[in-house]
Amino acid sequence: MTDDDRVFKALSDPTRRFLLDRLFERDGRTLTELESELEMTRFGVMKHLRVLEDAGLVVTRRSGREKLHFLNPVPIRLIHDRWIDKYRERQVSALAELKHELEGEEAG
Amino acid sequence: MTTMTEQSTQVYSIFIRATPEQVWEGITKPEFTTRYFFGSVIDSTFQPGSPYIGWSSDRSQQFVDGEVLESDPPRRLRHTWRALYDEDMANEAPSHVTWEIEPQDGGYTKLTVVHDRLEASPKTAVSVAGGWMYVLSGLKSLLETAKPLEG
Numbered sequence: 001m002t003d004d005d006r007v008f009k010a011l012s013d014p015t016r017r018f019l020l021d022r023l024f025e026r027d028g029r030t031l032t033e034l035e036s037e038l039e040m041t042r043f044g045v046m047k048h049l050r051v052l053e054d055a056g057l058v059v060t061r062r063s064g065r066e067k068l069h070f071l072n073p074v075p076i077r078l079i080h081d082r083w084i085d086k087y088r089e090r091q092v093s094a095l096a097e098l099k100h101e102l103e104g105e106e107a108g
Numbered sequence: 109m110t111t112m113t114e115q116s117t118q119v120y121s122i123f124i125r126a127t128p129e130q131v132w133e134g135i136t137k138p139e140f141t142t143r144y145f146f147g148s149v150i151d152s153t154f155q156p157g158s159p160y161i162g163w164s165s166d167r168s169q170q171f172v173d174g175e176v177l178e179s180d181p182p183r184r185l186r187h188t189w190r191a192l193y194d195e196d197m198a199n200e201a202p203s204h205v206t207w208e209i210e211p212q213d214g215g216y217t218k219l220t221v222v223h224d225r226l227e228a229s230p231k232t233a234v235s236v237a238g239g240w241m242y243v244l245s246g247l248k249s250l251l252e253t254a255k256p257l258e259g
Contacts, residue, residue: 003123028117059119059220070119077241078122078248 003056004082007075010055015040016048020057023071030066116203116227118237121220122244126251128209131217132182134247135207144246146239148172152187154179160187169193174202183209189223191232200229219244 035045052058059072134140141150147165162172178186185207191197208220226233
């Protein structure tokens with residue numbers, strides 16, 4: 001699986017998107033805190049966090065005895081660069097071409 | 109339970125197809141930083157106690173003021189951070205930025221940026237939250253293709 005595959009797979013699940021949104025609201029949460037917002041077993045939440053971590057969307061850091069989960073938006077930025085900017089660029093250049101053509105006709 | 113400490117830390121990480129030495133150069137050499145760090149010239153000797161200064165690309169304006177706290181090339185760099193590009197942020201307390209560089213399998217290096225001690229600097233915290241994403245994706249792009257994306 002490529003890095004992109006892992007990110008798309010991680011984002012394809014509503015529970016995992018919910019977890020990312022919770023971390024977006026407030027970063028650096030423990031498993032216990034995240035678990036308290038979901039109707040799911042601790043094991044289930046751990047599994048989802050693991051998928052997010054494998055995709056690089058969540059990074060964990062130790063703080064004393066606690067393991068804190070942080071949202072890492074960088075992979076989403078890379079997807080944006082790869083998939084959104086690329087197509088937007090084509091759109092913009094198509095518009096520029098159209099403008100050039102129309103203005104060219106006007107001039108001629 | 110949430111404490112202020114948790115809220116005041118931001119963590120960003122990225123895998124870059126480059127050696128730790130190349131990543132270190134990307135972070136510390138101004139000819140690289142101008143190409144992905146919002147055009148900033150990063151100016152420092154990277155010795156503990158020395159200043160860490162970010163200038164605008166023509167060096168007419170100082171964007172960032174800091175001091176190097178730890179330097180272990182090509183593994184770890186820690187410095188303070190005070191943003192001068194906004195008056196409110198300039199008046200906030202300095203925060204800390206740590207760059208952690210770890211070699212990975214397959215010619216990759218993992219770069220993690222931890223921006224912490226932001227509890228007394230809420231405006232800076234909001235400002236850098238979007239910024240680090242651009243900086244890291246730009247650095248990756250620069251090191252992997254030698255052609256950074258325009259921010």
